[in-house]
Amino acid sequence: MDIQFLGGAREIGRSAVLVDDSLLLDFGMLTGTPPQFPVETPTPDAVVVSHGHLDHVGTIPSLLSGDSRPPIHWTPPTYELTLTLARDTLKLHGGSYNCPFTETDLKRVTQVSKTHGYRESFEAAGYDVTFYNAGHIPGSAHVLVDDGDTRLLYTGDFHTDDQRLVSGTTARPDADVVICESTYSDVEHTDRSVVEERFAESVETTLWEGGTVVVPAFAIGRTQELMLVCDAYDIPCYVDGMGKRVTEMLRQYPAFVRDEDAFRRAKSHARFVTGRNGQRKRIADQKAAIITTSGMLSGGPAMTYIPEIRANPMNKITMTGHQVEGTPGRDLVETGSAEIDGQTMPVSAQIEQYDFSAHADRDGLLEFLGSYEDSTILINHGDRCERFASGLREEGIEATTPRLGSVHSV
Structure with missing residues (x-):
């Protein structure tokens, strides 16, 4: 061979x-x-x-x-x-x-x-x-x-x-x-239950203080995982970007997810964003987690949310996946600023990173x-x-x- x-x-x-x-x-x-x-x-x-x-x-x-x-x-x-x-x-x-x-x-x-x-x-x-x-x-x-x-x-x-x-x-x-x-x-991953608890506690604290949390996430796998986490911890969340289509598709194949009932509940718990009539700008003021593509801030609805929430240090951006070198997500984590739609934007919102690998x-x-x-x-x-x-x-x-x-x- x-x-x-x-x-x-x-x-x-x-x-x-x-x-x-x-x-x-x-x-x-x-x-x-x-x-x-x-x-x-x-x-x-x-x-x-x-x-x-x-x-x-x-x-x-x-x-x-x-x-x-x-x-x-x-x-x-x-x-x-x-x-x-x-x-x-x-x-x-x-x-x-x-x-x-x-x-x-x-x-x-x-x-x-x-x-x-x-x-x-x-x-x-x-x-x-x-x-x-x-x-x-x-x-x-x-x-x-x-x-x-x-x-x-x-x-x-x-x-x-x-x-x-x-x-x-x-x-x-x-x-x-x-x-x-x-x-x-x-790499040695931190136990997933510990990562989840840290993530949930951080998000809940920000929402309690009156802030908004933007959660950049890959559309395939990561968005759905975070929906399940938000449902398990009763965190109000919106879902935007390609992850919506992927979630709808995966509902058709229950045999390929671990817990069909939990997945169904997570989808019911989340609110899907249509993006019509300025909805995204209104959501950016909500006390909620916004799970959105793209996971590395290289496009997608995240380009709308980040500029809206970046100036308020009460808000938070939680990166949930590996950030490839040269991407806006990597720049944000390392420098506290990122190029969004061709413009370098300093970010005063808190920036955190979690290993949901x-x-x-x-x-x-x-x-x-x-x-x-x-x-x-x-x-x-x-x-x-x-x-x-x-x-x-x-x-x-x-x-x-x-x-x-x-x-x-x-």
Whole structure:
């Protein structure tokens, strides 16, 4: 089995792994100015997708821009999320050189899509493939690929601890080779219950003092997790941005969330923003939490709320996810000011950051890989892949860090 890394090797973003020039695992993009795509666009016989985040699915429609029409296999939520993200990409970049696909390519995705549940084996490009719950976001999957001789496990992104939205992964299928993500390989997450309590106490204090809390959040996974937290702590909240559409979609797939009843209650508890008739400016004066995209302040309704609440030190901005270097969110956390709509704005409101990560931390990664001590481990999807692999080798585990474009025969 030959495994080529077309993206996601020693980096986070544009994940793409090609097996035997035949089966493609993920095909994402690395957001930035300009965005970056996998180093090659292959013509696989089939595509299998781990989950619906931009860095894993952002370039999928471009695979159908030529004459090739490979079937694309994924879980139902991943299929829906990919379409949502692709439409948003077309809206932002359609017609520019930055967009690698067209509306026509996106329509073709619907024609070749094939959806599967967890632990339902299926055939793709001559391989026996099975999805296992990865515990990252709804529909996220570990991908097991079996050619009859070698069993390859592609972890995708995963979490070993429970979140309110999804349960942590417990799947450990037998595998000869494991391609393992390493996003937080040198981080130890604070216990989620402690993070939640700190977040809730901080928000409640601000609301009691008469302030407003803006909660920038990723539309997929993070928005819904924070809705569940707000409901659990009875914090009044509004939801704005793409997260509204994602929430409505996920309600159609109750089997892919941890607690369907809790999710339904959280949606009923939250108030969805329409954005009509100056509603956002009125909400900015409310004593409530406003969960809104984008998570890194690079667009979306957050661009309306931040200028409205920034001058009052009684207000608060709570960042809930990793802030990539060069984004307004990162600038805000580090400098107390951010470029909003082309203008650098100082922020007097309080700025806090909380770790609601949906990835396994170092302990989680080591616990997971403990089941594969006799397997070949290929470390990807991380900023410090080589350091993590070196530590694994010291423990007697055969671990390698592929380079971009490299081919590994296993």
